[in-house]
Amino acid sequence: MKAKIFASIAVTITGAILLYAVTDFPNFGDPRSPANAGVEGGSSSASLYYIENTYRDTKVPNLVTAILADYRGYDTLFETVVIFTAGMAIFAILRVLRNEDAPSAPDPESTNRTIDGDHHRIIVGITCRIAVPLVQIFALYVVAHGHHSPGGGFQGGVMLGASFILIALSGSLRDALARFSEASYIRLASLGILIYAGVAFLPLVFGRNFVDYGALRGLLGTEGEEMARSHGIFGVELGVAFTVMSVMFAIFANLSTRGRLKGGL
C-alpha cells in the first residue's frame, strides 16, 4: 500500500512536469515548427533536407526507408544489434542445456499436443500449411518493397518469424524446429548482423566512410552513386530481415517451452 502511494506521487510529479513542458510545444503539424523548418542560428532543418533531397541522394522514393537505412543507418545497425542481443539474452537466461536443470519437466508427450486437440488438427494444420508459404512470399515482398511503400527489413522479418511460429502453433514446435533448428536460427541471426555490418563496412575498403554505400558503385556496377545507395539499402534490409526473423522464432521457442525446446504449446 505504501509503495502504491509512493508510486502514485512519483507518477503525478512526473506527469505534472511533462504537462508543464507541453504548454511550450509548437502546434501539432505546424509547418514552421523547429523540427520541420529549423531554428534561427542552427543549421537548416533536417526535415526539409530529407524531403527535398532524399530522392536525389538515394533514388529511394520512400523517405522513411532512406533515413532509416542510409542517413541514420548507423543507428539502425545498432537497433538490429539490440534485437540480436535480446535473442542472445533470452537464450542465455532461459535455455536449459543440462537435463538436471530442467524445472520438474513434465512428460514431453503429454504436452506435445495442440491447444485444440486432435480433431481440429487436420483443418488447422492444412489451412496453415497453405497459409505459411503465402505469408512468407508476402513477407519477402514487404522486405523488398521497403523502397517504395511502408515496409522493410523489420516488418518483413517479423512476418517471416511469424510464419515459423504459425507452423509451431498449428502443428507442434517439433515440426517447426525440424525446419528451423536451433543451430540454424542462431547462425542466421548472426548472419543478418554480418550482412548489415558487412555492407556498411565494405565502403571502408574503397577508402570511404562507414555506411557510405555510394562507394559500392563499382562493385555493384550501377550507373551512379545514388543507385548504389539504393542497392546498399536493400542489402541492409535483407540483413535486418534475417536477424528479426530468427530472433522472433528463437524467443517464441524458448519462452513457450521454458528453454527446453521440448513440448510446449
Add this chain to the structure above:
Amino acid sequence: MSDHLPVLVLLAPLFGAIAIGLFGMRDHRVCLPVVLSALVLSLCCAIGIVLKVHAGGTLDYFVAGWKAPRGIGIVLRADAINSPILVVIAIVAILAAVFTVRHAGERDTEKTPHFYILFLLLCVGLFGITITGDAFNVFVLIEVTALTSYGLIAIGGSKRCKVAAFHYLIMGTVGASFYLIGVGYLYLKLGSLNMQDIHTILASNESLADSRAIRTAFVFILVGIWTKMAFFPLHGWLPNAYSYSPSGSAAILAPLVTKVSVYVMVRMMVSVFGLDHLEANVEWGHFVVWLAIIAIAAGSTMALAQREIKKMLCCLIIAEVGYMVGGAWLGDPQRWGLTGTVYHILADALMTSCLFLAAGAFAKWHGAAKLEDLSGLFRKMPLAATGFVVGGLAIIGVPPTCGFYSKFYLIRGAIEAGHWVYVAALLASSLVNAVLFFRIFEIAYFGKNPVESHGHGDDHGHDHESEPVVRREPPLHALIPLLAAAALVILLGLCNGTVVEFIRTGLIETATVVSTGR
C-alpha cells in the same frame, strides 16, 4: 585505415560477436581468441585515437559521409575528454576477458559463447556511447549496453541474480525512457539531434535556451542518466545486480557501466547544453552538489554496514558516483571539479576493476564471500592480496595511486568553488574507506586460519586444520589481470599530470566554443 579509427574501435568487438555467433556455438575454443583479438584491436584503435587527438585536436567522423548540413547524418566525435575513456574501457574489458578464460558463466559452461557474445556487445555499446556525437545515437547504444548487462547478470545460475537482473531491467528501462523523452523534447524545440548543433543553437538563442521544454528536457535527461549511474536515491538496483552476478560479468559491468553513464552526464553538460548556459539558466546547480554529498554519505554508511565483500564494493561505487556527480556540478571557474570528475572516471574504472577482480578471485579460490572469510588470505595468496591492497589504497586515496590525485583535483575544485561541505564529505568518506579497508587488511593479515564453519563452498577443499597455510595463489589467468589492474592504478596515478593536462585541453576547448558561439 587510420582515418576510420573512431568507427573501427567499436566495429572490432561487433565483428567479434558475429564471428562467435557463426562459429563459436559448436566449438567453444573459438571464443577466447576472438574476444581477445577483437579487444586488443579496439585498444590499439583507442590508443591511435588518443594520439591523433593529441596531435591534431578533435576528430570528427561522418558516418555515411553526410557532412553538410550538420545534423543530417550521424557524427562520431573523439576529443580529449572521451578518448582516454575509450582506452580505459578497452583495458578493463581485456582484463575481465582474461579473467573469464575458464569459467565464463561460472556454472553453465555450455553458455560460454553466449556469455562472450553479450560481453563483446556490451563493449560495442560502451565504446559507441563514448564516441558518438549524436544525442539519439547515445540512446540506441544505451539500449545495447543495458540489454547486454541484464543478460550478463542473469546468466549466472542462481535465482537471486535473475531477480536482481529483473529489478535492474525495470529501473534501467525507466532511466532509458526518461533519457529518450528528454532527447525527444530537445528535437521538438531545436530540430536537431547533433550534439554540437544543439549546442550552437542554445548558445546563440537566449529565449529558446530559457524555454520550459528545454529545461524539462534537461531534467529528464539528467534523471534518466542518474538512474543509469545509480546516483543515490536511484541506486536501488545496483548492489544486488553487481554482487549476485557471476564474477566475470561483475568484473566488466561494475567498473564500466556506471562510469560511462557519468561520462554521458559530463558530455551533456559540457558539449550539449554548455556550462555557461547551465550556469545562467539552472538555479538548482548547488542543490545537485548537496544531493551528491548525500549520495557520498549514504554510500559510505551502507558500505560500513555490509558484511559481504562484493556488496560492500557496490556501496562504494554508489559513493564514488556521488564524488563524480558532485565534482561535475561544482561550477568553479577554473573547472577543476570537472577535470577531477573526468579523471576520476578513468581512475575509478581501474580501481573498481582491480577490486572486483580481486573479490571474484577470492570468492572462487578462497571461498570468501564475507569479510570474515578473508582471514589468512595474505599467507595463502600473498600476490593476489597485494593487488587487493593496492585497489583498496586507491579507493581510500593514498598517493601514489590514482585515487589520491582524483580526490586532489575534486577537492581543489570544491575549495575554489567555496563548497566546504563537499570537501568535508570527500574527506569523511575517505576516512570511512580507510576504516573499511584496514578492517579487511587486518582480518586478511592477522586473522586466524580460515574457520571451518564459514559454510561457503571451498571447493578446492584444502586442509583447514594444518597449521601452516599452504600458499596457493589463484591461477595465472586470474592473477595476471588483477596485478595488471593494480599496476595500472599506480601508473595512472604517477602519470596524473600528463593525463589531466590532456583532459583539460579538451574541457577548455569546449568552453571556448561556448564563448565564441555567442
